[in-house]
Amino acid sequence: MRLLIAGWHGQVARALIEAAPSRIEIKALAAGRAALDVRDPRSIERAFGDLAPTVVVNTAAYTAVDQAETDQEAAFALNRDGARLFAHAAARRNIPIIHLSTHYVFDGTKATPYDEHDVPAPQTVYGRSKLEGERAVVEANPDHVIIRTGWVFGPAGQNFATRILDAATGEAPLRLVSDQHGNPTYAPHLASAILDIARKITANELDRPAWGTYHAAGTGATSWLGLASEILECAAKHGKAGTPLEPIASADYPAKAARPMNSELDCAKFERTFALHLPPWQQGVAACVERLASA
Numbered sequence: 001m002r003l004l005i006a007g008w009h010g011q012v013a014r015a016l017i018e019a020a021p022s023r024i025e026i027k028a029l030a031a032g033r034a035a036l037d038v039r040d041p042r043s044i045e046r047a048f049g050d051l052a053p054t055v056v057v058n059t060a061a062y063t064a065v066d067q068a069e070t071d072q073e074a075a076f077a078l079n080r081d082g083a084r085l086f087a088h089a090a091a092r093r094n095i096p097i098i099h100l101s102t103h104y105v106f107d108g109t110k111a112t113p114y115d116e117h118d119v120p121a122p123q124t125v126y127g128r129s130k131l132e133g134e135r136a137v138v139e140a141n142p143d144h145v146i147i148r149t150g151w152v153f154g155p156a157g158q159n160f161a162t163r164i165l166d167a168a169t170g171e172a173p174l175r176l177v178s179d180q181h182g183n184p185t186y187a188p189h190l191a192s193a194i195l196d197i198a199r200k201i202t203a204n205e206l207d208r209p210a211w212g213t214y215h216a217a218g219t220g221a222t223s224w225l226g227l228a229s230e231i232l233e234c235a236a237k238h239g240k241a242g243t244p245l246e247p248i249a250s251a252d253y254p255a256k257a258a259r260p261m262n263s264e265l266d267c268a269k270f271e272r273t274f275a276l277h278l279p280p281w282q283q284g285v286a287a288c289v290e291r292l293a294s295a
């Protein structure tokens, strides 16, 4: 299988590129924005022509949630229009696409985890652009697996885990939101599941075609405060000095884009269909902190 990954430098893409060599059946073909700009049809055509993929993953996205509020055009150009162009180029060659999306398609007011039957109601430009991107992918390529995930962290790039470790100097307390909850998702765990899905959809390992939308996130839920606390507990085992944490409410953390109070995803459909299960988020934190500590 020749797996083309759009969005080379992103957290999920880097985890995919790192994990792929351990799968003998997968040859990962990653292309950064310079070689594959998903907003540019000519760039997409060139990448498909040069790299001859048999399955593609779109991790490229405009992910700056607050910035998107004032940069709507750029967010839609990438998250909706780029998603459509990339999915369509794959469809013309009968190539399946795995496309990443987000819990931000929901408004976060539900009391229980969101499943795939829940009606999306995004409250932010980012969420709307990602939802329209999902719809564009569905229209452009019938052979699609859309994966909604959330709270991604990992050893590559800047993310919540690296920011907490950088900010925890042991001096001033860190103020963390304690009334929003979600499923922290370790990028390498998600990447491993994506590689399994790519194999299963191309090697006819499934009883029936699995095209559709799925929720896939780390197992278990917590708040931003709970996630930070776990990160620092793990870091303490690697000699990092403790830092006090102070719980705050969402109202005390004003942001341009409203954050969903509930970002929890019900992953039962994904687990049933693909016989896959992402590990508990605490395992991801331990693995992440260990890697960052030994870097």
Ligand SMILES: NC(=O)c1ccc[n+]([C@@H]2O[C@H](COP(=O)([O-])OP(=O)(O)OC[C@H]3O[C@@H](n4cnc5c(N)ncnc54)[C@H](OP(=O)(O)O)[C@@H]3O)[C@@H](O)[C@H]2O)c1
Pocket: 006, 007, 008, 009, 010, 011, 012, 013, 032, 033, 036, 037, 038, 039, 058, 059, 060, 061, 062, 063, 078, 082, 100, 101, 102, 103, 130, 148, 149, 150, 151, 152, 153, 157
């Ligand atoms: N991070 C999260 O917490 C989270 C949660 C839920 C869902 N997701 C979804 O998961 C996916 C991957 O997220 P991530 O955290 O890995 O994102 P990320 O780290 O922000 O990476 C996004 C990548 O997209 C690339 N990109 C930007 N414009 C591009 C273009 N025109 N053509 C090709 N590539 C372009 C960026 O490249 P440059 O480095 O060159 O700018 C970057 O490498 C996205 O669909 C995101 O919406 C993420």
